[in-house]
Amino acid sequence: MRDLATQDAVLYRAYYSELLKTAFCLTGSRETAEDMVQDVFVRCSGRLEGMEDPAFYLRRAVVNATRSLFRRRLVAQRWATTVSAWDEMPDELVELRDVLMRLPVRQRSVVVLRYVVGLDDDEIAATLECSRSTVRSSARRGLGRLRKELTP
Amino acid sequence: MISEEEVAKRMVRLAEHALVEHALAGPTAGGRLVESRPRRRPGRVLVPLAAVAALALVLAVAAAHIYRPGGSTSVSMSSRLQQGVFSALPGAPIPPLGYSASAWTGSEWLIWGGVDGPVGPKETTPDVGAAYRPSTSTWTSLPPAPISGRHSAVSVWTGSEWIIAGGAGSNGAALTSAASFDPSLDRWSVLPPMPDAPGPNAAAVWTGKEMIVVTGYSPGPGVPTGGSGAAEAYNPATRRWTLLPTPPGNLIFGQVHLAWSGSKLYVLRSPAGVYLSVSFAANPPGKTIGSLPMGPIPNPVVAVFDPSTDTWATLTIPTTIRGYPVLAAYDGRLLVVAGPGGGSLLQVNDRQVLISAPKPYRQTESYSYDPASGAWEPLAGSVLTGTDLKPGEAYDYGGGQAVSTGTVLYFWSGAGYGSAFDAATDSWTVLPAGLDNQPDESVIGSVVAWTGKDLLAWGGQKLDPSPSGENPVVNGTPFGGASYRPEN
Numbered sequence: 001m002r003d004l005a006t007q008d009a010v011l012y013r014a015y016y017s018e019l020l021k022t023a024f025c026l027t028g029s030r031e032t033a034e035d036m037v038q039d040v041f042v043r044c045s046g047r048l049e050g051m052e053d054p055a056f057y058l059r060r061a062v063v064n065a066t067r068s069l070f071r072r073r074l075v076a077q078r079w080a081t082t083v084s085a086w087d088e089m090p091d092e093l094v095e096l097r098d099v100l101m102r103l104p105v106r107q108r109s110v111v112v113l114r115y116v117v118g119l120d121d122d123e124i125a126a127t128l129e130c131s132r133s134t135v136r137s138s139a140r141r142g143l144g145r146l147r148k149e150l151t152p
Numbered sequence: 153m154i155s156e157e158e159v160a161k162r163m164v165r166l167a168e169h170a171l172v173e174h175a176l177a178g179p180t181a182g183g184r185l186v187e188s189r190p191r192r193r194p195g196r197v198l199v200p201l202a203a204v205a206a207l208a209l210v211l212a213v214a215a216a217h218i219y220r221p222g223g224s225t226s227v228s229m230s231s232r233l234q235q236g237v238f239s240a241l242p243g244a245p246i247p248p249l250g251y252s253a254s255a256w257t258g259s260e261w262l263i264w265g266g267v268d269g270p271v272g273p274k275e276t277t278p279d280v281g282a283a284y285r286p287s288t289s290t291w292t293s294l295p296p297a298p299i300s301g302r303h304s305a306v307s308v309w310t311g312s313e314w315i316i317a318g319g320a321g322s323n324g325a326a327l328t329s330a331a332s333f334d335p336s337l338d339r340w341s342v343l344p345p346m347p348d349a350p351g352p353n354a355a356a357v358w359t360g361k362e363m364i365v366v367t368g369y370s371p372g373p374g375v376p377t378g379g380s381g382a383a384e385a386y387n388p389a390t391r392r393w394t395l396l397p398t399p400p401g402n403l404i405f406g407q408v409h410l411a412w413s414g415s416k417l418y419v420l421r422s423p424a425g426v427y428l429s430v431s432f433a434a435n436p437p438g439k440t441i442g443s444l445p446m447g448p449i450p451n452p453v454v455a456v457f458d459p460s461t462d463t464w465a466t467l468t469i470p471t472t473i474r475g476y477p478v479l480a481a482y483d484g485r486l487l488v489v490a491g492p493g494g495g496s497l498l499q500v501n502d503r504q505v506l507i508s509a510p511k512p513y514r515q516t517e518s519y520s521y522d523p524a525s526g527a528w529e530p531l532a533g534s535v536l537t538g539t540d541l542k543p544g545e546a547y548d549y550g551g552g553q554a555v556s557t558g559t560v561l562y563f564w565s566g567a568g569y570g571s572a573f574d575a576a577t578d579s580w581t582v583l584p585a586g587l588d589n590q591p592d593e594s595v596i597g598s599v600v601a602w603t604g605k606d607l608l609a610w611g612g613q614k615l616d617p618s619p620s621g622e623n624p625v626v627n628g629t630p631f632g633g634a635s636y637r638p639e640n
């Protein structure tokens with residue numbers, strides 16, 4: 001019998017921080033991000049053994065969970081009641097988070113995967129299951145809006 | 153403007169904040185996975201009580217600021233609008249056209265006519281129509297109409313039939329012919345011609361008994377003629393058109409603005425003389441798009457028509473219209489959005505005037521009128537807020553671009569950004585950017601409808617920035633359509 005618990009624990013320790021940061025930047029809420037990453041690991045439990053790049057599937061699962069979350073329109077409520085409560089971030093980071101939350105999910109995903117996770121365009125395209133040109137255009141628009149709205 | 157590197161640095165710093173509490177409480181102990189939800193993390197218990205008290209205070213203060221008596225909170229409406237979802241419409245069986253006629257029947261969105269490409273000698277106005285059913289996401293074609301194809305026709309849905317009249321043909325001539333379409337029979341009927349050609353700037357409302365049309369004004373070389381500022385009515389029960397008394401006040405150049413309150417018709421008018429920008433004549437429509445310093449119109453008037461007595465009255469608005477205005481009726485009130493203060497207006501064809509929105513020109517003056525008290529009240533906020541606009545972008549406030557749900561007034565053309573005015577809280581919200589795969593350019597001449605759940609947009613022409621970066625140009629590319637659904 002495979003030792004799933006051990007295998008999953010290794011992956012959990014290896015990728016938890018990265019996925020949490022990614023989910024936090026995608027949802028704007030730490031609590032939502034923690035729930036999301038927890039759920040992703042639970043759903044992927046036992047399925048990642050032997051995969052060449054389990055991080056790829058975990059990241060994709062987080063992005064897809066973000067899409068689903070925003071489709072269910074739960075973020076606004078969670079965001080409104082949790083983020084302001086527990087975060088003590090500098091104003092400029094609060095502003096950045098607010099602008100990120102106003103970006104369409106795809107643009108947000110692209111800039112987060114590029115600047116937080118450090119993926120290149122091909123990796124982002126594979127993660128988001130879209131073309132490289134879509135990644136480039138989404139990055140251009142998302143970055144452009146961030147630069148514009150963050151400029152004093 | 154801050155650099156890409158600075159954005160990247162802040163992104164990394166923001167991401168690190170995800171781990172702050174994680175470092176205090178630690179991930180789930182021992183790397184074991186917890187499968188049950190909801191759950192509480194140990195770290196939550198360790199939060200000092202003072203922080204909880206501070207949170208309660210913050211939330212109480214915030215609630216006091218956002219509460220509006222008699223309405224929902226602005227936060228909830230704003231969140232609903234900002235978390236809305238955009239979707240692409242499936243391909244229609246007809247080519248996307250600009251300035252089509254459209255009507256929402258309660259189950260189907262009917263679209264007919266329109267112009268193919270920018271207004272000019274090569275334009276065509278085919279006789280084509282289609283119906284979109286959101287419940288099945290399917291399109292069907294309409295049978296050929298008994299009148300010639302046209303753009304900018306006026307139309308109303310009576311509850312059982314769709315009446316289409318006037319408009320302009322491909323040669324620019326103003327038309328008087330009219331027809332009706334019964335979707336239950338999938339059949340067209342020819343109606344008597346209108347007594348006065350309404351021209352391409354006219355607007356119409358359905359009163360429950362009659363279709364009332366107020367004609368526009370289209371002067372200038374190369375511009376379709378027609379439109380004397382008259383008012384006329386069609387009664388389906390008698391199949392007769394009637395010329396109504398002429399509205400008081402004077403014509404305002406461009407699209408006629410009407411609002412129907414349920415018992416009275418409101419028409420925006422100029423207090424003295426026909427308002428016409430001299431520079432317009434030097435900018436042939438459909439070609440060079442020049443800046444059009446159009447305004448101001450101090451103390452514009454609203455002509456009020458009572459169909460029960462066939463009489464007009466006049467209201468004076470305590471503001472100055474500097475941009476292209478919008479008129480709408482809500483909850484018994486009348487809403488006037490007077491456009492960006494000092495913003496330049498761009499004339500791109502015979503019907504549409506666009507508001508350019510460079511940075512200094514985003515503010516609007518908006519007023520609401522309460523017939524019961526006879527008082528005008530200024531509305532807070534602006535249509536185009538903050539940083540959603542790029543210099544050189546244009547926003548279309550003409551024709552069917554302003555859509556009312558009864559409580560929310562949307563400004564959207566199907567692409568780019570939109571705005572929404574929530575009448576319950578008198579607040580504006582900038583909608584999130586549209587479809588990921590759609591360009592950010594604005595679209596002019598699209599048709600827009602509210603189905604009760606979704607905002608639909610179809611057709612029209614995209615705008616591209618000009619090489620000079622100042623004024624947009626119509627590239628003639630048709631727009632396939634999109635829908636927007638606010639959060640439930």
